[in-house]
Amino acid sequence: MKLFSTQIVVPVDSNSVLQGALEVKHVLEETIARFNLSSQVSVVETGALGIYDQGVVLAVFPDDVYYGGVKPTDVEEIVTEHLLKGRIVSRLAIDRNLSSRRLVEKETGLSQQKIVLRNAGLIDPQSIDEYIARDGYAALAKALAMQPGEVIQILTDSKLQGRGGAGFPTGLKWGMVAEEQSDEKYIVCNADEGEPGTFKDRLILEGDPHSIVEAMTIAAYATGAHVGIVYVRGEYFMSIARLKKAIKDATEYGLLGKDILGTGFQFDIEVYRGGGAYVCGEEFAMLESIENRRGEPRNKPPFPPQHGLFGKPTVVNNVETFANVPPILLNGSDWFKSFGTPSSAGTKVFSLSGDIVNRGIVEAPFGVTLRELVYTFGGGVKGGKHIGFIQTGGSAGTVLSDKYLDIPLDFASMKAYNVSIGSGVILVASNDVPLLPFLAEVAHFFWHESCGKCTPCREGTLQIKAIMDSLVNRTADPASLQRLGMLQNLLSDTSFCGLGQAVPLAFESALRNFPEVFDQALAESHVPEASPEEA
Amino acid sequence: MELDNVTRPADQPQPLSDEDRCFLRELVETNRVDHHGRLSYMDIMFDLEHHYGNSLPGPVLGEVARLAETSPAQLNGFVTFYTMLSTTPRGKHVIRVCTSGPCHVSGSPAILSSLRRLLGVDIGETTPDGEFTLEGSSCLGICGVSPVLMIDDDAYGNLTADDLPRILDAKRSGGAQ
DSSP: OOOOSEEEEEEOSHHHHTTTHHHHHHHHHHHHHHTTOTTTEEEEEEOOOSBOTTOSOEEEETTTEEEOSOOGGGHHHIIIIIIIHOOOOTTTEEOGGGSHHHHHHHHHSOSOOOSTTSSTTTSOTTOHHHHHHTTTTHHHHHHHTSOHHHHHHHHHHHTOBOSSSSOOBHHHHHHHHHHSOOSOOEEEEEEOOOSTTOOHHHHHHHHOHHHHHHHHHHHHHHHTOOEEEEEEOTTOHHHHHHHHHHHHHHHHTTSSBSSGGGSOOOBEEEEEEOOSOGGGGSHHHHHHHHTTSOOOOOOSSSOHHHHOGGGSOEEEEEHHHHHHHHHHHHHOHHHHHTSEETTEESEEEEEEEESBSSOEEEEEETTOBHHIIIIIITOSBGGGOOEEEEEESSTTSEEEOGGGTTSBOSHHHHHHHTOOOTTTEEEEEETTSOHHHHHHHHHHHHHHHOOSSSHHHHHHHHHHHHHHHHHHTTOOOTTHHHHHHHHHHHHHHHOSSHHHHHTHHHHHHHHHHOHHHHHHHHHTOOOOOOOTTTO | OOOTTOOOOTTSOOOOOHHHHHHHHHHHHHHHHHTTTOOOHHHHHHHHHHHTTSSOOHHHHHHHHHHTTSOHHHHHHHHHHOTTOOSSOOOSEEEEEEOSHHHHHTTHHHHHHHHHHHHTOOTTOBOTTSSEEEEEESOOSOGGGOSOEEETTEEEOSOOGGGHHHHHHHHHHHTTO
16 A cells, blocks of 8 residues: 655636646646656545636635635646645635634534535545545445334434425435335435525535445434435536446445345446436426427325335435434534534535625535625625625525524524525626526526416416516516516415425515615616507 | 438438437447446437537437337437437537526626627537537536636636637647647
């Protein structure tokens, strides 16, 4: 075994690749070889660190020095100065407190706060050995030594709730599937991440794919399933490739397949790809898509735990939900409940985007405030500007003003203050961004993504889009806002699935928090004369 | 039944060759093995688009429907539901510009109008030389570096309008890269 005195970690994920991470890594390896350091310095690829506005980041261990904005032309300086002479290149060094892991630790004074992203940025996601070295598959081994009912009990006690947006208790869901008598059951991982502004599942899959493989296998053991399916967005090429490699490696190690860890338990995982349809994030639409049909939702009830994929009992969980499972089994439910708030145990992974200094992924305990997310983790609004509006929870989420900055984000306050967390989107727009064109884009999004199965959603999204466009173009008629209000009630009350029901959230909250913007657009509007053929 | 003796206009999909049929049979069977006896239409369709130049010709879908033991109408219903798939011919490269919220806030409207001008086509159209099809897209999930676009399987982030001519030229001449 080779022993290296220094290790340089390069985060490689779809965001950092776009900033040139692979070129930097390549030049780094070449330069290290040229200076004859290959026997002492190793270059390691890892998953996302979670910060993107620092360009390509290199971390040098054990020196614990982080370099940001590294260009291929900077590499030689780092090698000759830092590696050869031990002098830190201060021009490129960044404050490692920017790393979200450090911030979360600082926040509560606890050292193990990064639950979901525990391995991202620390291990090579394509190495099963590195995953195992960080307690990987230990939770599976522990689960297989227990009764299935005990596994479910730990999850139920942990109060883990689904992280896809609906917040359904995970232990309860697994228990329902375990109770069903059926020759076949399925474990489905929903990785059809499509909520605009969400990119956490992508980074979990790219940074720690084995955590999903392990958690799905635990779910299978607990509920008595033998087939697992991960439904990944079609555009997520790197996620798909890393997941497939993880499945292959786990199978070779006897951690998946016929006789898992010698217990006789059998479980296999397949990867299915999405085709670019937002509605397939809805669990039944996704199951339809896996069954080779149009991704249209089914009637509820019965729900997937009773009548899911191919009509069999099915567990459907989000990527982030699954990623919580192995640490809960290893550390116990009380440990998990020590994070977060009474209504919401554990952490949430937030995706920060828009006009924010540090765009990226942050994992923080429930109860964190928007102010902490935007200013402490996110570094504030770009260019020192003020917040215009914040959209939380995605396009199917709420549009908020800066009055909401100090509300703790958890499932209870969501209800109390009409703030949605959804999939954890925090989209910040500075006061330079006009609200109405943004909302028109949201309306356009829903009109485009409505599957067309039910009339309220298919026609309602078209009408909302027309009203928003008329407000932007200042051609709105005086009754527009009344009609918008009526459409909102109609969609939330009568749409067939969650997509249509959630459409009004953005418009309703924008009307509530920024009424003056709508009033001004109405005041400035001139209804165009109807053309002869329309009249 | 295939009407082999009918002469079809040159711009219409032509009947399948024996080579096509052989390719399709193999593709469907490999997919069945990969999915433990089931099929994933989506994987098949992505492979077909790759093979037939970014779209799915009618006769090909007809043959796949036969091999998958479903009706052409059923398969057509599937294909037309998903925005990544297309039954109408597209250019050599498909440009997907994200227009969703985060990219909108960081400047996607300007990116889109620059692309319209540079290519001389609107959303959903293909350039006359058959190189590029311009498409708007919902969130691509790389919001950490917005505004973003994808050309074929490659993503580009932190875009400004000035970056676009270089990106298009590289695609035009280089093909894969």
